[in-house]
Amino acid sequence: MIVAMQEKATEEQIDAVIDAMTEAGVGVHRTTGATQTILAGVGPTATVDLSKFELLPGVEHVHRISSPYKLAGRGFRPEGTVIEFRNGVKLGGEQILAMAGPCSIENKAQIFETAARVKAAGGTFLRGGAFKPRSSPYAFQGLGIPGLELMREAADAHGLLVVSEVMEIAQIEPMLQLVDLFQVGARNMQNFNLLRELGQVDKPVLLKRGIAATIEELLLSSEYILSGGNYNVALCERGIRTYETATRNTMDISAIPVVKKLSHLPIVADPSHGTGRRDMVAPMAKASVAAGADAIIVEVHPNADKAASDAAQTLYLDQFDKLMAELRVIAAAVGRTL
């Protein structure tokens, strides 16, 4: 950390800041310039609340020098993390994965038909929500564990893996045998108790970026899982909230190369939630793959217009077939497979 003192800071003020830094366990190097004194703090600054120093008398600014996250940083595993699933499928490797399925699991016919088509098109994961938190209390709220059991059955029947959202600590246990990848939704990105529990679990986690979260905050959240010993974490860009209303969210495609640079964790793109519009899913999926995404996750439904939730952003199965064919060409153009 760096503390820049005001030009008019007194020696007493400078000493008080040095004392406060020392008390916080930080070693201090002082540079006295012609007009300004600068205090460089070294040591365990990642755990120090820097804002505390901002308002000490005589302080102009406090800057964090080292990243506030450690295990998620690129330096921790420069070669990158590859998550291997029980059927040998790898996330973060040369192959780009496709995860697809309905927003909500609705019934057996729906999930089995979807599974067959996802597999046929080249997908590796079946996705689907069992617990649906909806912004309106008057809307469909999901099938729960029985829905997950249906999805597991459908996935197994077609050689697919299962990814589904966990919303509360109490759901981890019953979901453990039913999913291959726990998804943490955008609204839970800072549910630190849930993240901490997932750090104890021997199952990979897909952590979605909150709609108002910075990339740094996403990495800091992943640190909660990693620090518990679960290193199989992938991140997911799914759109952030901006002033633009033409799309439901603004998908931050640049987060893909930024995460690749700052972290070793695989990064997945969700163009369905990223745009909220079916007709934008294909161009944004292609853009994501071109920008370096390790996987895409999209909503598909045998009868997209009548999906129980998120209908507007859900692809028809034929559209998914076409998208997969297009993505395969883009993947090759960036030196990967799909």
Added chain:
Amino acid sequence: MIVAMQEKATEEQIDAVIDAMTEAGVGVHRTTGATQTILAGVGPTATVDLSKFELLPGVEHVHRISSPYKLAGRGFRPEGTVIEFRNGVKLGGEQILAMAGPCSIENKAQIFETAARVKAAGGTFLRGGAFKPRSSPYAFQGLGIPGLELMREAADAHGLLVVSEVMEIAQIEPMLQLVDLFQVGARNMQNFNLLRELGQVDKPVLLKRGIAATIEELLLSSEYILSGGNYNVALCERGIRTYETATRNTMDISAIPVVKKLSHLPIVADPSHGTGRRDMVAPMAKASVAAGADAIIVEVHPNADKAASDAAQTLYLDQFDKLMAELRVIAAAVGRTL
């Protein structure tokens, strides 16, 4: 709801949209203009997912006409909600309330000294966090229920009410006898399961706006609590995320008069989280009262610089005394007391 058809929409497309609306339980009135057909939908549209219609062939736009919330709307209780607490204190009435206390409960001396001073300055609520979700997994995480017990004791000793944050459903039960007002934090504003449970509880709830939540979404979240039968809900503006970095969040003071117009629920202002800076708390608290807030909630600490969390935004007790004196004058200027 209104569906505006494209100028070139065919009769077939129009019929298909009418069918879809009817199927969703919506009555349809058709207006055929010279260039454009407009379909007005009437009936239970609050529960209909409008985006589903957006992508039907021939549709240009879909507009929601009625508010998606009902119980939270001004029309439901035009005279405004006044929440009365067991000691007769009222939130939403003529008196503006002050809620103050440390970010985290740390120990007995801290919370008792704070309680004494909050009461002396004219505060009515003692606030303090027992469960502290921190963005860094390496920071102080709170005292839990024993901390709350200390706060209850301190509040009772000084005739104050207690407000504290509930973070999980499992915490409701043990907190029930210890708090007078359940606070739902910004990160949990869309934790619908938690909200639904709080709708079953016979205790008022203070619902904070998420940092990326619109006012409409805040009202929709309150609907979850109200629809369970708990009508004692107050809302809280605590800053939203914008591109400006001079303050931690941008406190949306205009949310205060907007909420007053759209809803009957009391609105509380939190200038501590709203700005993140001690030196901005007083001007923003004054602005909030001038704009019509029913209460303010601020962080104070006997030794603000050494607070275990949120030190930078925490007022010294002397600063709180001064602020209360100033707010009293502003309150009078807007025809209220404090």
Added chain:
Amino acid sequence: MIVAMQEKATEEQIDAVIDAMTEAGVGVHRTTGATQTILAGVGPTATVDLSKFELLPGVEHVHRISSPYKLAGRGFRPEGTVIEFRNGVKLGGEQILAMAGPCSIENKAQIFETAARVKAAGGTFLRGGAFKPRSSPYAFQGLGIPGLELMREAADAHGLLVVSEVMEIAQIEPMLQLVDLFQVGARNMQNFNLLRELGQVDKPVLLKRGIAATIEELLLSSEYILSGGNYNVALCERGIRTYETATRNTMDISAIPVVKKLSHLPIVADPSHGTGRRDMVAPMAKASVAAGADAIIVEVHPNADKAASDAAQTLYLDQFDKLMAELRVIAAAVGRTL
């Protein structure tokens, strides 16, 4: 336009609104529902200030139905606009164009070396700023018209076209013979007087999106140029301002397919300004092409680190060679050439 009346609106209030609409030249169709009256306005509503109606007594909401722009709308030219330049190069057609050059024209050696390399790599346009508005008054401000003359010479020597930013009406005349494409910068996107003048000019215009502009506002700004009779307008996505600070701006890749859908104008992507970081230019350029961009415009410099402006986002010439080779493959993957 649609005016939704409040449930409790009186007949008098409804009549007053109908009168106000009629006075504004709008024809009115009234739908009286069980609980709510809806007034559909038809006619020249694009020129009506709708907000005027928002606050009339008894009004709940006012919705615009038709787009506020006309000439820029897809419907005006469904087949899409293709801008043909004097050497036969086409913007908006099957070929994706590359525009490259320094942020600022600095001297003859710099611009000639750049031109040679841009041409060799397959670029069609040389870009470069002659007038540099800088946020700090203490920074380099550009060479002016003599700089443009150098760039014209360099472009002609290598068979390239020239694009450069016009900042004031007075610059149009002297620039007219020196550029093939007038660029309007993000800060001037709503300089309506400048746009109106460019509507009178027989030379194509590249209109950049303002950092806080919606796509609708961008289209509305283009309307100023189109309505003057200059139909050769291309739009440019160059990043919007969001709360994320990892990149200078957040490049809104989804604006590319959205513009394609709403408008017939070609769309160009600027990953240099979109990200502000050299190492993000290549992934974002690839993403833009995959999402459907008609051209990319990037900053390159023979000595990128010492560029007089925007050094951090400027590619080395070798990086540009490599990028062009990669983009060619992506272009093929989406069925186009480069």
Added chain:
Amino acid sequence: MIVAMQEKATEEQIDAVIDAMTEAGVGVHRTTGATQTILAGVGPTATVDLSKFELLPGVEHVHRISSPYKLAGRGFRPEGTVIEFRNGVKLGGEQILAMAGPCSIENKAQIFETAARVKAAGGTFLRGGAFKPRSSPYAFQGLGIPGLELMREAADAHGLLVVSEVMEIAQIEPMLQLVDLFQVGARNMQNFNLLRELGQVDKPVLLKRGIAATIEELLLSSEYILSGGNYNVALCERGIRTYETATRNTMDISAIPVVKKLSHLPIVADPSHGTGRRDMVAPMAKASVAAGADAIIVEVHPNADKAASDAAQTLYLDQFDKLMAELRVIAAAVGRTL
């Protein structure tokens, strides 16, 4: 400036950075920590483009220590700037000023009636636009200089000062004798050529914050005027663009105390543009005064509903009377007059 090197930076990389800093005219102090080397740069860093250093090999972060603005900084004139107008009225002093008038000057009757009422209510400035840049090319565009002459006449007849927006350099000269305060609109906040010209003029300037501008950028823009020798500059908060759509912009009330802290320039609040809604003007004006604004500027019109522009945010004259009475009480509550 501070350059923090990566933990693995080599001595060669460190030397290269030191060379680059030296070449840029910056003196370097080196601190070699156990894990990380930090280079503190001292000297004329305000004029250095820091981003240039961000991408040098081995660099982790570059931090600006000193503010990029100088003349606008609080330190330059700690006692605060007070702008005195020719009739003795002072902006920035103990008295809070009210500036009011129509969005556009429409005709003699309108502007004279407005002037009489603004004066009677206690206003000191008549405001009104002569040149109206409208986002739609199909809307009313203003009366020009003849309109300004009308406003001057009306203001003189009632002892008011005149503030009006200048949009182009060419308008400065003809406006010079007609206005007492040049307003620079939000869209021109970064029109540096215009600002530079206004730096040469012997007349105060009111500089409005752009809708996507940070407070730092606003101060940097003011520096363009100040550095030309015109020290009579006031700033204006008028709302920023956020994701919230309940109000047209989000008025950043916290910008008022932040500007007071960072700068010596007076700060004016514009609740009309800040909210875009007539019914929000009064609460936000009160909040602004409570937060420390030196003046408010509001839109009023004898026939607000029929105003040629911005009707929805324009107060009726009776509403303005009432607002002034309320503001007078708030002003007293914060120790000022109005």
